[in-house]
Amino acid sequence: MTPARPLIDEGRASQADRMLTIQDLHVFHGPIEAVHGISLNVERGKCISLLGPNGAGKTSTISAITGIARATGSIRFEDREISADSVEARIASGIAVSPEGRRIFSNLTILENLTLGAALQRDQAEKGRDIDHWFSLFPILAERRDQAAGTLSGGEQQMLAIARALMARPKILLLDEPSLGLAPKIVRQIFDLIGTLKDKGMTILLVEQNATQALKLADYAYLMSSGRIVAHGTADELGKSDKLMAELTGVA
Amino acid sequence: MEYVIQQGLNALSFGAEYALLALGLAIVFSIMGLVNFAHGEIIAVGGYTMVAFAALAIGNPVIVMAGAVIAAMLASLTLERVAFRPVRKADPTTGLLTAFGVSIVLQNVFLMFVSPRPIAVTSLYFLDWPIEIAGIRLASLQVFETLTTIVVIVALMLFLRRTVLGLAVRAASLDFEMVRLTGIKANRVFAMAFLISGLLAGLACIFIMARRGSVDPHLGFDPVLKAFVACVVGGFGSLPGAVLGGFLLGAVEVAMLVMLPQSLGGMTDAFVFMIVALILIWRPDGILSPAIEKGDKL
Numbered sequence: 001m002t003p004a005r006p007l008i009d010e011g012r013a014s015q016a017d018r019m020l021t022i023q024d025l026h027v028f029h030g031p032i033e034a035v036h037g038i039s040l041n042v043e044r045g046k047c048i049s050l051l052g053p054n055g056a057g058k059t060s061t062i063s064a065i066t067g068i069a070r071a072t073g074s075i076r077f078e079d080r081e082i083s084a085d086s087v088e089a090r091i092a093s094g095i096a097v098s099p100e101g102r103r104i105f106s107n108l109t110i111l112e113n114l115t116l117g118a119a120l121q122r123d124q125a126e127k128g129r130d131i132d133h134w135f136s137l138f139p140i141l142a143e144r145r146d147q148a149a150g151t152l153s154g155g156e157q158q159m160l161a162i163a164r165a166l167m168a169r170p171k172i173l174l175l176d177e178p179s180l181g182l183a184p185k186i187v188r189q190i191f192d193l194i195g196t197l198k199d200k201g202m203t204i205l206l207v208e209q210n211a212t213q214a215l216k217l218a219d220y221a222y223l224m225s226s227g228r229i230v231a232h233g234t235a236d237e238l239g240k241s242d243k244l245m246a247e248l249t250g251v252a
Numbered sequence: 253m254e255y256v257i258q259q260g261l262n263a264l265s266f267g268a269e270y271a272l273l274a275l276g277l278a279i280v281f282s283i284m285g286l287v288n289f290a291h292g293e294i295i296a297v298g299g300y301t302m303v304a305f306a307a308l309a310i311g312n313p314v315i316v317m318a319g320a321v322i323a324a325m326l327a328s329l330t331l332e333r334v335a336f337r338p339v340r341k342a343d344p345t346t347g348l349l350t351a352f353g354v355s356i357v358l359q360n361v362f363l364m365f366v367s368p369r370p371i372a373v374t375s376l377y378f379l380d381w382p383i384e385i386a387g388i389r390l391a392s393l394q395v396f397e398t399l400t401t402i403v404v405i406v407a408l409m410l411f412l413r414r415t416v417l418g419l420a421v422r423a424a425s426l427d428f429e430m431v432r433l434t435g436i437k438a439n440r441v442f443a444m445a446f447l448i449s450g451l452l453a454g455l456a457c458i459f460i461m462a463r464r465g466s467v468d469p470h471l472g473f474d475p476v477l478k479a480f481v482a483c484v485v486g487g488f489g490s491l492p493g494a495v496l497g498g499f500l501l502g503a504v505e506v507a508m509l510v511m512l513p514q515s516l517g518g519m520t521d522a523f524v525f526m527i528v529a530l531i532l533i534w535r536p537d538g539i540l541s542p543a544i545e546k547g548d549k550l
Binding site for chain 2: 116119
């Protein structure tokens, strides 16, 4: 386990492997600074987990990456500085997000949700194949393809949110609290899905409070608290550390 | 019997005009929470375009009508770009005041640079002639208006269901930020909503002008006021609600015109609004108000 350092871990990955590099990121909500200068690194094909309790600044970090929240500092995606880009430009460059609270379009049908997810996809045949792929993976979504997405259960909505994000065929998938508020059985399903995605080579930044499950999947993890990264390391290193439990439970 | 059918058709054509305008207000409101009170001035822009064509001695009705519709669409797009885009992220009150401001500025532009008095436009009279089918006497204009509205509603429905940008407009009424997170440019969605709104205003302008035969700076005020009421009755922000509200208002208005005794003829609007008030007591949010977001399902 390594103590938090302002600079990224230079020894861990060569420059070429880096997909997303964040340096000295400060995130603001109005006048309030929610994240105080964090640095992290997501390598191609890896699942990186961002852990921490409520209010640690995890979602703020995701919002800064997508450009929704005001932020200062450097965000490099595939060796290009994107911190000045618009939200739409960042998405177009290959970032997709399944946001906290799922935020599916409940007034649209399931099929329409998926279609919107592929809004930037020009190839109609490809789009059709992707939709078929997700419908075969989640038969429940296929059965209800023409129903309003608001009628789905929480777990189904989460699957739809992930599928919608993947319809864009992104280079990196940002998953914000995919297990929040779901029954244990559904949580396992969701993490199985994330595992499958990782095995297929998807680069994932996974934000979670469910540290046990997240660490099973993650190649490397960062622990956030009160807007700072307080620890980082491989899943094994971090799993064994007392700091993780202390931060997540408040019990020192 | 003929009388009832005739009045029914009257109600349909009144309702069609309100529905066209109400849809234009509702589509902008649904995505940006803004009641565009400058909608009436967009109708007036269409009317003055017809005057300009007359001045240029262009009488071809197709060119005049297409010109008015295109002018209304461009005016609507321009307002979005110049007036509403800068206040997009501001408080809803700011947007409302901006809309009033734009409306007043445009009315004064018409007053000062064109004329405060009505200007006759005769190029569209040809649209209105009496027809008689099976003993029922109709004005052709009413038939055109009703049919146009039906075609527009169907086309709009197809657009909103079958195209990505249409889906985005619907999704944006719920969660605009999430629409941006799918990579669709926010500016395109706003521009499309205002373009549609302008198209609807332009079409309504043709019928209003064909009936009135003249344009003045306040041309759009009354129709848009009625359209606003139609939106409120139908449920603000709901597109089906706007259509329903429009036709309902048309029906109530015709019913009052027909049923009120001659001596109360001047009070038609008072009775119409009384019925509107009763509907709002029954359904305070409008008949088809969008379901209130009850939070995320966890």
